[in-house]
Amino acid sequence: MSRSYETSSQWRLMWRKFKKHRLALIALPLLLLLYLTAVFCGFLAPNLPETRFVDYKNSPPQKLRFVDEEGKFHLRPFVYGYKMEIDKESFRRTFTADTARKYPVHLFVKGDSYKLLGFIKSDVHLFGVKDGNPLFLMGTDKLGRDLFSRILYGSRISLSFGMAGVALTLVFGVIIGGISGYFGGWVDTVIQRLIDLLISIPTIPLWMALAAALPRTWSTAQLYLGMIVIFSLIDWTGLARVVRGKLLSLREEDFTMAARLSGASHARIIFRHLLPSFYSYLIVTTTMAIPTTILGETALSFLGLGIQAPAVSWGVLLKDAQTLQTLAHQPWLLWPAAFIVLTVLLFNFLGDGLRDAADPYK
Amino acid sequence: MFNKKSAVVFLVLTLIVALLAGCYGNSANVTSGNEPSSSPAAGGSSAGASPSASASAVAAPGSFKQSPFFDGKSLPPVADRLPKAPKLTNEVPDSFYKYEIGTYGGTLRTVRLDPVNDADLFIIQNEPLVNTPGMLGEEVTPNIVQSYEVSDDQKQFTFTLRDGLKWSDGVPVTTEDVRFAVEDVIFNPELTPIFPLWLKSAADETGTPFKFEVVDNLTFKISFDKPYGGFLLQLAWQGWRGYNDLLKPKHYLEKFHKKYADPAELEKSIKEAGFAQGDWVQLFTSKDLLNTEATYPKALGFPVLSPYVLTKTGDVIEFERNPYYFKIDAAGNQLPYIDKLQSTLVQNTEMVNLKILAGEVDHSYEFLSIPNVPLIKEKESEGGFKVYLNTLHRTANDIHLNLTYNDEAWRKTVRDVRFRKALDLALDKDEIADTVFYGFAKPSSIENTKRNLDEANKLLDEVGLKKDASGYRIGLDGKRFTIPFEVSSQFADFATLGELVIEQWKPLGIEVTLKQIDAKLYDTRNKANELKATIMFTPGPVQWVREQWGQNIWAPLWDQWWNSGGKKGEEPPKEALELFKLIASLRELPQAEALKKREEIRKNIGDNYWYFIHSEDIAAPVAVNARIGNISDTGWGIAHNFAGEQWFFKS
DSSP states (O other): OOHHHHHOOHHHHHHHHHHTOHHHHHHHHHHHHHHHHHHTHHHHOSSOTTOBOTTOTTOOOOOOEEEOTTSOEEEEEEEEEEEEEEOTTTOOEEEEEEEEEEEEEEEEEEEEEEEETTTEEEEEEEEEESTTOOOOTTOBOTTOBBHHHHHHHHHHHHHHHHHHHHHHHHHHHHHHHHHHHHHOHHHHHHHHHHHHHHHHSOHHHHHHHHHHHSOTTOOHHHHHHHHHHHHHHHHHHHHHHHHHHHHHHHTTSHHHHHHHHTTOOHHHIIIIIIGGGGHHHHHHHHHHHHHHHHHHHHHHHHTTSSSOTTSOOHHHHHHTTOSHHHHHHOGGGGHHHHHHHHHHHHHHHHHHHHHHHHOTTO | OHHHHHHHHHHHHHHHHHHHHHHHTOTTOBOOOOOOOOOGGGOSOOOOOOHHHHHHHHOOTTOOBOOGGGTTSOOOOHHHHSOSSOEEOOSSOTTTOOOBOOOOOOEEEEEESSSSOOHHHHHHHOOOSEEOGGGOSSOOEESSEEEEEEOTTSOEEEEEEOTTOBOTTSOBOOHHHHHIIIIIIITOTTTOSSOOGGGBGGGOTTSOBOEEEEOSSSEEEEEOSSOOTTHHHHHHTGGGOOSTTTOOOHHHHGGGSTTTSOHHHHHHHHHHHTOOTTOHHHHHHHHSOOGGGTTSGGGTTOOOOSSEEEEEOSSEEEEEEOTTOOEEOTTOBBSOSSOEEEEEEOSSHHHHHHHHHTTOOSEEOTTOOGGGHHHHHHTHHHHTEEEEEEEOSSOSOEEEEOTTOSOHHHHHHHTOHHHHHHHHHHOOHHHHHHHHSTTOSEEOSSSOOOOOHHHHHHHHHHHTOOBOTTSOBBOTTSSBOEEEEEEETTOHHHHHHHHHHHHHHGGGTOEEEEEEEOHHHHHHHHHTTOOSEEEEOOSTTTSTTOOOSSHHHHOHHHHHHHHTTTSSSOOOOHHHHHHHHHHHHHHHSOHHHHHHHHHHHHHHHHHHOSSBOOEESOEEEEEEETTEESOOSSSBHHHHHHTGGGOEEOO
């Protein structure tokens, strides 16, 4: 090994180790991309989540085409409008591509106005068709709303929920676990037994009970925060255990004794000396906790206990897809599930890579 | 396992029936099943059909036929089991379908979501004293009673029971059973602490209770001190009344009634049932079968007059035909045609759909919704079932704003008729029909506005709701005006409509939110006047005789005031009071006048937009076994369900 290896900082060593984990290396930029999508959903989505195309209810996805009906190739992709018919026999709505109506897809199209990041007013969409014509790459729902746009908007709640939930979990976990491990004694016993109790309760019923207890008069924003608190209240236990275990061993170390002798306060010892020595563990645990929280939100919204329509999250979108009817006739309504699977997988790969990297000296 | 067995039984039965039919040679005999009947619409004294005449016109005594199901069961002959003048069945008018003489046999399988209540079977089992064919309310015919007579002043009603009518255990039905139900149950303050409104004069809270008189063994009189023209329809129709309130099997129930039972025996029964000492009221209530309880476990062994008798409870509920059922068809066959009913408990509506698809359900009305029709329809030929699109006997999802919600600014706004008109103008009813009902409904003719956003916005400006910088309207209290919908999660279409309404009202600058709440919570909040806005169906716009035009939803406090005779709630303003009076007046009037009055109600609602009735002629899908005869897609689905004793399996 070269000398640079020996003198490398801990973080540099971790990065090296992380780079060896291929899947994690792919997952990281993809996740960043997903989160950027959530942030700029207004710009990226061709339609607003609540815009209804009244003639296109439960319509299948439009195909993005380059070759038209005469076999001519177009560099600019286009979609066909749909002709809807209700079959008098089967009562089904059938959609056939109407080759007479061709809508070329343009970049930076002016469409419905939205607020980027919540305050920049704009009506430019990354791509779309002109004059309010329909474009739905993943089909529409029962009210004729573009599913693709709704998934992008839904990612705001679903993805941020994981982050925000875990952030709060981290705070609870570190503080309570820290107190438990650092002080030990009866404080430790009480906290540990409390954790035992919390862990012993099956999570889904507990989530459901707590979610059902949220006042029904709350607005979507309040519900969102309320649910984050619910998840953190249950999820902090695992993290607290890790923190406690680490602190129990570290507080006996010489450097802790040295800090104590030089008169450092408890808080300073914990946050300046003890915590930094296992940051890497915290990062790993946190990363692994994010997908669980995302799945939890999805589960509750799917059951109708979490975020409710007209707010959009992936769970809310999937709620529409839980009928037999969907599986048989509108399978495209399952697209949000694909996004959930992708996100959870990416986070697991990332977490895996981070775990490998967490202890670079091994 | 069971299916195989029942299939074999069915096959054997069909064979027997086919043989018998061959012997009698009546298999091709098709005739309409209507008994000559009288209509109270004619006003004045209208005697019921002369039973002996109608019976002999149909089938001479002795030529009655029974199901092979009873063969060898040591029962008296069918002619002795039937009343002297059996009722010639007339559950639906000729316009619904041409009555086919059916063949006996088979088991009708249904599914249910409630542990004890099967709505589909409960409707089949329901038997009122008098009925109205097709549930249309256009004519009233005798059903359990043989005839009835209404006095000229619409105050006195005389009923004559069918001679020889018997409970399902073979005990004759007499006026003693009516007297028991009236004097010992309805007029017993312990058993009936709150006297039923519909049995007071003109169903009015301030009215006096009815007077009851036994004339002879078969005739009894019910009289009121004020005209009560709607009483017959109350009996025939309102709230699936059935016969159960006015006719109870005394011989079965008297052993649980303090007045008749031996005290020691009664105390023993109370103890066995696990009630507190002396609590005979609880015991009696737990034994007495109400009209809504036809499929409850307590129906086991309870003598009934309905087409079927409960034989098994649990996850699978089973019924067998009632040997003493009083209806026949024109060929003298004792009804019902189908021998058994079987109801299976399933987890959710998805399971209902799966069962229908697998061909394991012979009739399902309650849990089939329009969005599922294409899926079911697709498998129609493979599954051996058929989907009929009948019409719904009520609206599906009207929009209500609570006019009596406790908030001055809200009240002032929503009580302004211009405001309500503006909201109605903003509704796109064609889109609602297309989205919520998949096109199987029409925009309502009661509030028949075309969407006009300009006019709607103008009206809102007039009301004084100004827009703020972000385009939202400000309420009269200076806060953003919000309409918070809270809808029951029991019905999926409520949320669909809610989401649509949010979007349709958005161009008005009105913030609308939507929340789905549990059905029980909805009930509590509605009763406590805590719902500001909601979505719920109402029967009034469709079943003209029903009094439920959603008053308890769009104005709970006014409704309470009206129903408590001014003791509770708040007094409605003049225009609303007028509507309440109009609706109530239906009860007093004879039918022809009531039908006219109904137009006034529709006009009042159309002028005042008390609540938003957006659609009518809504489809009610029903999935039935393709072999079932005497059913069609004309009329209300519920009316066909009600005529379930006329169904039969075609071979």
